[in-house]
Amino acid sequence: MDPSEVEFLAEKEMVKIIPNFSLDKIYLIGGDLGPFNPGLPVDVPVWLALNLKQRQKCRIVPPEWMDVEKLEEMRELERKEDTFTPVPSPYYMELTKLLLNHASDNIPKADEIRTLVKDIWDTRIAKLRLSADSFISQQEAHAKLDNLTLMEINTIRSLLLDSLNCMFKLRSNLQPGSSKGQFMDY
């Protein structure tokens, strides 16, 4: 999967906005939205929120988890634990990037939030790498990882699968009298 595809999926998440226009309820394939009244908060998908923001028709309200103190606590927890801690949102990385790129004037202390989210991401990816490394070197058959998000899985997916494939081929070629069709050119 491409990271942009993951971002596309992330855009379906709901976020709160405060519009400055009024519109009746709209009926879209994915569900109903609205009605929109100026000054009253309403929940919309992120893709719509960003489009409206770029047309200067709304103000985006940052999600509850996007707060400096909460993120600091999460970061500390993540650093202490060996396993993965629960994430604020299954798409926290993508949402942070999208909202901070397009609506940083609506989000207080945007720079600190960016740094904190990056710290959390780095810690988790480091744990993931460690775990993948031990998985391969100890030749485990299966592993259980909780609380991983799609973006993180996506970063390791191709590497892990290809390396496991390679290992399998190498190992099966070590055994004498191997069956046909195992010599493949790379």
Add this chain to the structure above:
Amino acid sequence: MRYENLVFKYSALFHCDQIQYTLVPVTGWQDLGTAFLEHKEQFRYFVLINCGANVDLLEMLQPDDDSIFFICDTHRPVDVVNVYNDTQIKLLIKQDDDLGVPSYDDIFRDDDDEEGDDSGNESDEGSEPSGKRRRFDEYLVLLILSTMTELMLMFHLFHRREILFDYEQYEYHGTSAAMMFFELAWVLTKDTKDMLWWAVIGLTDQWVHDKITHMKYVTDIATMQRHVSRHNHRNEDEENSLSIDCMRISFEYDLRLTLYQHWSLYESICNSCYTSCSFKLWTLNGQKKLQEFLADMGLPLKQVRQKFNSMDMSIKENLRDVIEESSNKYGMKDIRIQTFGVHFGFKNRFLASDMVHAAAALLESAEKDESNSDNFIKALDALSRSNLERLHSGIDLAKKKLMAVQQTVASCICTNLILSQGPFLYCYLMEGTPDVKLFSKPMALTLLCKYLLKAFVHSTRNKRCRLLPLIMAAPKDVDKGTVIVVGIPPESETSDKKNFFGRAFEKAAESTSSRTLHDHFDTSSKFIYNICSILHPL
């Protein structure tokens, strides 16, 4: 000219409401006519930005009856037909801008019979209710006056001609169109910081190119300052500080040294008109004075010749105050000017005048393969914050242009190329002059002309010459043998920036029957095929 920032704002407004539009940059009346002919079938509404107010638009373009024109133009005087036309022409003008338009009755006459020479273009007039609003042509065939009505008519017409002459004699500029559009956006509550910044750039462009008086500049700056404070207080307070990437506009009482933050301080002082003319840097004495000035401020030469960003912090901290103090000693009382600066991200700090110079340099860059529209798009790009490379390349071009201007000024003064032709001063740039290609464009040539006049006034001892206007000619197209001519009013502290050369050039062209192309919207620059004609006294 200042089309870029207005166009930006206009497109921003249109984008908000998802209105489809086509953008056509034009460089002169001919371009405007061609563009209009190309598009007139498809469109009903035309918005003219910074062109079209000072000429009779309906007569020039011959539009259909249902075409409507919205004109936002700073060129004054506004043609009287445009002012009094109710149906097809809508002017966007600030209320306090004093137009001084003569009253309707003085110019037009509701009369059934008309005397005089009806030009062939009465067809649009014919569509309006007959007998109510007719326009009399200026050029009348003189008939023998026998009746009172005819006498009265003659008086009226002479009076009218006088009024119109007074009204149209001097050309000047009104409030920046960029500011007009910003106010429009503000009224519609669609104003953003970006638009505010573009309005500031529009205003600064008027000041940099000497189109408005100092008073007007200061007044308009005060207006902009109100908007800037309003935007700055909107989002920011102590606890919730904004991201560094957000755009911040701040009021600066900054130095009048062009591009100094993107150059070295030394180069900036040498190439800014104000300092170069005050020190007379084309003379040896002037250079010595400059060294004294730098020593007086305690700035080591090594530091001053370095790129500004690499100068020591300790020097940069109080630089403005130190320079102001020393400048006062050397007779430069106005080294600081009120302006605005923008700052987004950690690296990007620009003053409004930096952006003006960059955009102007890009707009008139003299590369062979680029058409005027390409240059326009590049300049437009540079003003948006997303294309900083373009902006930096614009700043580099502006530096080259300024250096070329200074060198040309120095050589003109040292070799006495400025001749006094009686009522005016005259200078002609020969074809072999270095960088003469840069000066084949009206804005660059006008800039050179103004700097040259300032420098001349500072260097000459002849008191009478100081009060004369300057006409400058430069080759426009070497292959075709055309020349571009610019005229500017005399240099004075209290100048009201009104330029009479538009009409003067037209008269001169007629009286010498030379082939001229009065193509530019700013009527004080023209092309002339035969340069000798301009030496005829006006």
